[in-house]
Amino acid sequence: MKLETKPLLYLHIPYCHRKCSYCAFYSVVSSDGRAEYVDALCNEIRLRGDGRALKTIYFGGGTPSMLSIEELNKIRDVIGQSFDISQVEEVTIEANPEDLTKDYLKELYDMKFFNRLSIGVQSFNDSDLRVINRRHDSMQATRAIMDASEVGFLNLSIDIIMGLPSQKVADFEENLCRMEELLPQSAIKHISCYELTVEENTILDKQLKMGRLTLPDEDVLVAEYEALQKWCQEKGFEQYEVSNFALPGWHSRHNSRYWQQVPYIGVGTGAHSFDGNRRRWNLSDIKEYIEGAKRGEVPYAEEQLTKDDMFNEFVMTALRTAKGINKRSLQEHYPDNVALVSAKMEKYKHHGLIKETEDSYEPTSKGLLQADAIAAEMFKIEN
Ligand code: SF4
Structure with missing residues (x-):
């Protein structure tokens, strides 16, 4: 990405x-x-x-x-x-x-x-x-x-x-x-x-x-x-x-x-970071955090995101924003899911929850209220 x-x-x-x-x-x-x-x-x-x-x-x-x-x-x-x-x-x-x-x-x-x-x-x-x-x-x-x-x-x-x-x-x-x-x-x-x-x-x-x-x-x-x-x-x-x-x-x-999935660095106990592929989170324990930082090794865990994880996040964050899903980004990063997203969107367009433009699928005001539910349905898409 x-x-x-x-x-x-x-x-x-x-x-x-x-x-x-x-x-x-x-x-x-x-x-x-x-x-x-x-x-x-x-x-x-x-x-x-x-x-x-x-x-x-x-x-x-x-x-x-x-x-x-x-x-x-x-x-x-x-x-x-x-x-x-x-x-x-x-x-x-x-x-x-x-x-x-x-x-x-x-x-x-x-x-x-x-x-x-x-x-x-x-x-x-x-x-x-x-x-x-x-x-x-x-x-x-x-x-x-x-x-x-x-x-x-x-x-x-x-x-x-x-x-x-x-x-x-x-x-x-x-x-x-x-x-x-x-x-x-x-x-x-x-x-x-x-x-x-x-x-x-x-x-x-x-x-x-x-x-x-x-x-x-x-x-x-x-x-x-x-x-x-x-x-x-x-x-x-x-x-x-x-x-x-x-x-x-x-x-x-x-x-x-x-919401655009850019990298972020989170510091402090419990803080999350993302480098474009991996998510890491510092453990939530102040005492251990302080001790770890003294030794130069803050305790954390991490996970490598799969293509599906990345897609799910892309859909969820995009549908929660007024700009919606950008078709070019979808095509560029998740070409295998383009047809499926387009098919799923038909129902929401019909119910006035999504407006399709040349560039995007944008949630309407009503659609924003149901953004999480719409995104959750997209999660079912497997690569
Ligand atoms: S307890 Fe602290 S972190 Fe939690 S909502 Fe209240 S002010 Fe915010």
């Missing part, structure tokens, strides 16, 4: 102030050993750095905004010593509203490193936030957005969750009203809106099994998603992926390239 040469760099910060009830990510609720972890992360960056020019950098977690400015400066310096960062287009940090004091935001901005801030708002409704055990309230989220805009950040993304326990469509629409109020006075350029998923053994999973909470029905979810799509369209946000909406020109460069 023809791959863009400049890789992406992802850094995983596995610390959180508290565990959100729905969260199944690897993170720990304690800052113990954080300084050692930052040193280990720097060691891994040095170990894997080869001077290549990076395209984008993304600090994710966990909660990267728990790191101090000194720690972030240290990591930035090591990235700069290990890779060429002169052509980096986008540097994002995920942040939780409660960490974003005005002073912290000013210092973050003054680093002249991060040009995109992704704020985990999740909901502007305080009872929603309490139910999912978030630490912030809607006032803090609003203040963080306003302060970030005021100190100079031009590119803010906010995360919202749909389908929260007991949520009604009108409750979800309140989020849209709040965002509407904030739009003219803030630097919000991007919205990521994810459907709540219930992972096994999370606190939410247990609460649901015990009958303490209930989730909204499927028709509520569909109505929320359609309300979001309509609102975004009215406000000029383009839907460029199932869960992502951006003002023109402000899509996430980092995530968009993930």
Whole structure:
């Protein structure tokens, strides 16, 4: 597969102030050993750095905004010593509203490193936030957005969750009203809106099994998603992926390239990497990670992707984006599957879920809602 040469760099910060009830990510609720972890992360960056020019950098977690400015400066310096960062287009940090004091935001901005801030708002409704055990309230989220805009950040993304326990469509629409109020006075350029998923053994999973909470029905979810799509369209946000909406020109460069199967380097415990053929993932254990990095050998596992794996990923990621499956890429990389994809698409075209153009098979707005199901049917194709 023809791959863009400049890789992406992802850094995983596995610390959180508290565990959100729905969260199944690897993170720990304690800052113990954080300084050692930052040193280990720097060691891994040095170990894997080869001077290549990076395209984008993304600090994710966990909660990267728990790191101090000194720690972030240290990591930035090591990235700069290990890779060429002169052509980096986008540097994002995920942040939780409660960490974003005005002073912290000013210092973050003054680093002249991060040009995109992704704020985990999740909901502007305080009872929603309490139910999912978030630490912030809607006032803090609003203040963080306003302060970030005021100190100079031009590119803010906010995360919202749909389908929260007991949520009604009108409750979800309140989020849209709040965002509407904030739009003219803030630097919000991007919205990521994810459907709540219930992972096994999370606190939410247990609460649901015990009958303490209930989730909204499927028709509520569909109505929320359609309300979001309509609102975004009215406000000029383009839907460029199932869960992502951006003002023109402000899509996430980092995530968009993930979906194009370009190579990425993931550092930190639990982080995944991809070199075009192989996927590798660091083991999720902070202690072992720190010890390994000291010895110069971070523990990881890897798998060689088969042609079918690559095709399945190609179809899944492409169908989740508004651009859909590019026919030229399909022909170039998976010529044996062209006829089968074309045959499968007939049904979806007929149901108004896929629009065929000269260059692509593009999911319609309705099709984006069912992107995973459509892709799953393609998975049955064997080489
Ligand atoms: S802040 Fe993010 S990573 Fe941490 S517990 Fe909450 S959802 Fe999970």
